Amino acid sequence: MSRSISTALLVTSAFMLTACGSNPQKTSSNSVQVSSLDSPEIGVVEYRPRTGTGGYRASRLGGDYAGYAATRQFVNKMVDQHGFSRSYMNGLFSKVDRQDGVLEILNRPSRKGPARKGSWTRYRDIFMTERRMREGAEFMTTYRKELNRAYQQYGVPPEYITAIIGVETSYGGNIGKIPVLDALATIAFDYPRRSKYFTKELEQFLLMTREEGFDPKSPVGSYAGAMGLGQFMPSSFRRYAVDFDGNGRRDLWNTVDAIGSVANYFSAHGWQKGGEVAVPASFTSTSYRSMKTGYRSKHSLGSLRKAGIRPNGNVNSDRVSLLKYSTYDGDELWLGMHNFYVITRYNHSSKYALAVHQLAQEVKRRHDRLRVAWEPQSVTKEAS
Numbered sequence: 001m002s003r004s005i006s007t008a009l010l011v012t013s014a015f016m017l018t019a020c021g022s023n024p025q026k027t028s029s030n031s032v033q034v035s036s037l038d039s040p041e042i043g044v045v046e047y048r049p050r051t052g053t054g055g056y057r058a059s060r061l062g063g064d065y066a067g068y069a070a071t072r073q074f075v076n077k078m079v080d081q082h083g084f085s086r087s088y089m090n091g092l093f094s095k096v097d098r099q100d101g102v103l104e105i106l107n108r109p110s111r112k113g114p115a116r117k118g119s120w121t122r123y124r125d126i127f128m129t130e131r132r133m134r135e136g137a138e139f140m141t142t143y144r145k146e147l148n149r150a151y152q153q154y155g156v157p158p159e160y161i162t163a164i165i166g167v168e169t170s171y172g173g174n175i176g177k178i179p180v181l182d183a184l185a186t187i188a189f190d191y192p193r194r195s196k197y198f199t200k201e202l203e204q205f206l207l208m209t210r211e212e213g214f215d216p217k218s219p220v221g222s223y224a225g226a227m228g229l230g231q232f233m234p235s236s237f238r239r240y241a242v243d244f245d246g247n248g249r250r251d252l253w254n255t256v257d258a259i260g261s262v263a264n265y266f267s268a269h270g271w272q273k274g275g276e277v278a279v280p281a282s283f284t285s286t287s288y289r290s291m292k293t294g295y296r297s298k299h300s301l302g303s304l305r306k307a308g309i310r311p312n313g314n315v316n317s318d319r320v321s322l323l324k325y326s327t328y329d330g331d332e333l334w335l336g337m338h339n340f341y342v343i344t345r346y347n348h349s350s351k352y353a354l355a356v357h358q359l360a361q362e363v364k365r366r367h368d369r370l371r372v373a374w375e376p377q378s379v380t381k382e383a384s
Helices: 007-015 069-082 086-093 100-106 117-129 130-142 144-154 158-169 180-190 190-214 234-242 255-268 301-306 340-346 350-374
Strands: 277-284 310-312 319-327 329-335
Touching: 007 319, 069 086, 069 180, 069 190, 086 301, 100 180, 117 301, 117 319, 117 350, 130 144, 130 158, 130 350, 144 158, 144 255, 158 350, 180 190, 234 255, 234 350, 255 340, 277 350, 301 310, 301 319, 319 340, 319 350
Parallel strands: none
Antiparallel strands: 277 310, 277 329, 319 329
8 A cells, every 4th residue: 555745745855854863854734833923822733643552453464564574574573572462563564554755755866066056045045934033933932931941951042942943843834744654664664775774763663652652653754754843753752852741741743842852852962051053254265165164073263263264253162163155155154163063963964053053043033022022011100
């Protein structure tokens, strides 16, 4: 029972998957966008995965993967190592639908060669839209208490938590529509190049659904199995997701849990409270073109000055990364500090990290302006 993905979903998914450390791509919408400060919930109408086992029972494996030796081996592992019932596993995987559209995305030829001029401008324009900036400020206003609590507990500023959720899923409006179980199984069993990694993620997903009481066929996400408002892969879910609303379940389709989980992820990867993220840099020569750039590069401020590169802002460290971005008007240089590197632990891309940083700064600016506009002003009248 192969299942295709619509053309629109393929186009969107091919560009926007982010799974806590994978490529900067994502999928299409599965929730209703709300965009009014008068609404009690800004962002999404919550998606709730169904609970229970769904009555999965079968004496033998059927469906799309009945004839796959790798699927039988996986079922054996889950039974032998993790105590799953064989009849349950047979019944569950007999209902897995191979996602042909996922394979189409993965088999597309990748573009090779140097980045085209203006690549950063095009990438930035995807995320720095008027709507995403406005709704980010609204999201910060609606979830102010939860974001501040996350800041107090984990040290991650509200605007960066907001920006991650904004870049990943447009504040919950774009969480994906593909059943996570189907996506993971398709790549694990039908895409040999990434089979090892996705077989492990499939294992983690089934352990996660058992721990949290989800029906494994219910959760939906990206074409690569990334889940919830923060688009965590199953291994990241099990390691970093938190029950931030205190209801006894970790649920990344729940906005409050997603806020706490993104903050916990950053904290676990070494976010420094109060630390700078990145500053633009000016340059007086083209010597930077022969220097190592990117989030993994390390340069002293002294060596950068000798090369004619100076920060246009405060830098709280002598060791920084040199970041080069191509705009239509030429190269743009930035200096990244430790917290910039932490953002790249969420997605290994210097473009992604700078997009998150810039969205965070703009969202904070707009949120602060909203607070001035919405908070009641005290007026006193002096006695004459």
